[in-house]
Amino acid sequence: MNCQSFRAIVYEIDQPGGVEASALDTALGHAQACTRCARQLHRTREVAAMLRALAFADEDQQASGRTEERLLDAFRTQTGRRLHWKTVAGWMAAAAALVLALGGGLLWRHASRTGWMVPGEPPDPAAAQVTAIAPAAGGSQAPSLLLGAGRPARPALDAAHGAPTSAAHRLLPVRENSADLNDFIPLPFADDDEPLGSAEVVRIRLSEADLGLLGLSVSEEAYTQPLTADVVIGEDGVARAIRFVQEPL
């Protein structure tokens, strides 16, 4: 080892793990042989001792109690502010939840009243069951439909949206396309001039014999054949039009 390489590591010699063991032995051997490098090592150690003395002298130095007090005040203010905002945010969240709940409730109530469903959703035949069809009192009146439990399977139809030419055509703007509307057959008993109000379409199952009660002609060969049909029922509960889902044989 020469003097130059010794000086490159002289500050590492006393550092734990600063120099490898073999290099350390070589360096110390060189320092024994070279007076100048020995003096360099000695001075380096003295400076290290001075720095340790400085570190020792400063060991108890610390910030004053006033700083701690100021910081504590700041901490309280900051956490108080944070808690305040958390409280405000909590109240705002609660208010938003209340508004949403009220809105949802009103929407649900409206949907319950009007029978609103998602457009295009297929009607559930089990939702409305017609247990019997009986002619209404007076021959010229449409028969009353006695409905079973359950909501109407089709959307509510608001007469205000439709063109009031016939019961079936009043449905057009609301839920039905024109092709579907053409399938509805106005019932002979229905009074076209009677306001439809909040009409509903219900799916029913009935026998062909019942068609006669509705004023429709019935094929005698298949008199007992069951049928599925959509019936438009006005607000007054009177059937206005019918559409056969399954044509009679």
Add this chain to the structure above:
Amino acid sequence: MIAGDEHAFVALYRRRQGAIYRFALQMTGNPGLAEEITQEVFMTLIREMKAFDPARGTLGGFLYGICRNHVLRYVAEESPYVGFPETSSEGGNGFTEPAALSDLLSDLAEAETVERVRRAVLTLPPHHREAVVLCDLHEMSYEQAAGVLGCPVGTVRSRLHRARELLLAKLKRVAAAPTARADSAPRHIERSL
């Protein structure tokens, strides 16, 4: 502490403030400023508690990092010359007799000598100064210092090596001062010696 636990904050402050204050003091040499910087470091912690990510380093390193930023801001604004009184020109061969340094060593207990070492540290360029303060005065490993300084370990090693050389030269002058001629006027040494 994040949940607003005052006791946790006080415990943390009392455990960490000494090191932070000393780092600021040893870097600036100004107790009032060190106090101010210490306060600012913990104020930053209060304001931005969530900024500390344990995955990126220790809390100590985080606080040292904040402190260092404040210190360097101050250092950048301070005068480019640092007073270094009671110094004189070097001897001809650049080396002081070991006996003079030995005497100095024997006086280490004296507050005056400690202050001379402190002043010598303060005259170091900031990047060299912080390497000495962290590794020699705060007894950090090279790796820990590298984490605080945000530089490679090799950079810390080379800065420290250079800083010790500078310190040795400065302290040699301090040691030679009592033997200097009586009429030699004090001078200012440029920090980037």
